[in-house]
Amino acid sequence: MGNIFLLTLCMGAATYLPRFLPLFFFSRKQLPPWLTTWLDFIPVAILSSLILPALVTGGSPRHLDIVTPELAAAVPTLVFALKTRSLGGTVVAGMGIYWLVQRIFS
Amino acid sequence: MQAGSVEKWNWAVIREGAAAAWPICLGYLPIGLAFGVVAQKAGLGLVEIGLMSLVVFAGSSQFIAVSMLGAGAGFLPIVITTFTVNLRHLLMSSALAVHLRSAGKGWIALFGYGVTDESFAFNMSLFRQGNWGWRHALVVNHVSNFAWFASSIIGGLGGSLIPPGSFGIDYALPAMLICLLVFQLRGPVYVIVALVSGIAAVLVSLILPGNAYVIIASVAAATTGLFLSKKTGTEKRET
Numbered sequence: 388m389g390n391i392f393l394l395t396l397c398m399g400a401a402t403y404l405p406r407f408l409p410l411f412f413f414s415r416k417q418l419p420p421w422l423t424t425w426l427d428f429i430p431v432a433i434l435s436s437l438i439l440p441a442l443v444t445g446g447s448p449r450h451l452d453i454v455t456p457e458l459a460a461a462v463p464t465l466v467f468a469l470k471t472r473s474l475g476g477t478v479v480a481g482m483g484i485y486w487l488v489q490r491i492f493s
Numbered sequence: 494m495q496a497g498s499v500e501k502w503n504w505a506v507i508r509e510g511a512a513a514a515w516p517i518c519l520g521y522l523p524i525g526l527a528f529g530v531v532a533q534k535a536g537l538g539l540v541e542i543g544l545m546s547l548v549v550f551a552g553s554s555q556f557i558a559v560s561m562l563g564a565g566a567g568f569l570p571i572v573i574t575t576f577t578v579n580l581r582h583l584l585m586s587s588a589l590a591v592h593l594r595s596a597g598k599g600w601i602a603l604f605g606y607g608v609t610d611e612s613f614a615f616n617m618s619l620f621r622q623g624n625w626g627w628r629h630a631l632v633v634n635h636v637s638n639f640a641w642f643a644s645s646i647i648g649g650l651g652g653s654l655i656p657p658g659s660f661g662i663d664y665a666l667p668a669m670l671i672c673l674l675v676f677q678l679r680g681p682v683y684v685i686v687a688l689v690s691g692i693a694a695v696l697v698s699l700i701l702p703g704n705a706y707v708i709i710a711s712v713a714a715a716t717t718g719l720f721l722s723k724k725t726g727t728e729k730r731e732t
Contacts, residue, residue, distance in 0.1 A: 398558060
């Protein structure tokens with residue numbers, strides 16, 4: 388199993404470099420305003436691109452699947468987040484909503 | 494509001510960072526448990542499971558690596574897959590960098606180790622709210638890493654005894670991401686960028702295998718946002 392240790396270290400390097408290099412270079416440079424504006428849109432873009440496919444696609448190969456408890460629970464969770472703006476509250480409420488929705492789906 | 498100084502290390506910073514991190518930890522718990530169970534079934538020992546969670550700290554890559562190992566894949570394909578799956582962090586670290594101007598090189602090296610989808614989105618929201626320095630963010634990163642490490646060890650020990658889906662805990666992470674998305678909707682342009690990114694991601698994900706859709710959709714949507722803000726003259730400067 389010595390192989391696994393070596394593999395883990397190489398995987399560690401492969402995950403570390405994309406995390407570290409931009410931090411290192413961009414934290415020391417004055418960025419042009421357009422790039423700052425562009426980067427300002429990255430959080431919202433990344434979050435949306437992570438969330439939506441996970442809610443409306445499934446299977447392998449991936450296909451559209453919009454009748455899922457995940458999507459059904461997302462709507463009230465989104466409303467709760469918009470109303471309360473509470474991260475912890477939304478996490479707990481989302482869990483409860485998902486638990487209920489799963490009961491309905493099954 | 495907060496006692497911990499943004500300017501220097503003190504106990505209050507560590508306390509506040511650790512206390513704020515609980516939604517991320519709760520979200521990691523079911524996934525870490527599941528990883529421990531899967532890895533243990535694939536023949537990894539507890540030390541190997543723990544080490545992988547500590548060193549790699551990337552959920553999807555670890556699941557993929559373990560399943561590739563189980564399928565007898567070679568060393569290089571696993572490392573290359575890990576690298577491509579995590580390329581999206583290039584974008585996240587680029588956006589985080591503005592907030593680490595005052596951090597020394599060593600701290601930046603340590604910070605990079607803990608950048609995940611969740612800690613990135615979480616810290617970006619809190620940086621914007623103010624009273625949140627890179628030290629707070631660093632504590633959040635490492636507390637989350639510990640939660641990931643600990644839950645994967647517990648999963649490796651006996652996670653199969655815990656019924657999957659208890660208390661709807663599988664939804665902790667999606668719910669957190671939804672709320673963090675809400676925090677980022679700071680005006681009409683951001684809503685448009687979110688819609689463009691989400692729809693593009695779904696379309697690309699149906700065409701391309703893997704998770705390249707995150708990068709492709711995010712770059713396209715952020716560029717759309719840049720042009721929209723130029724046109725409407727609502728370009729906002731950071732810091």
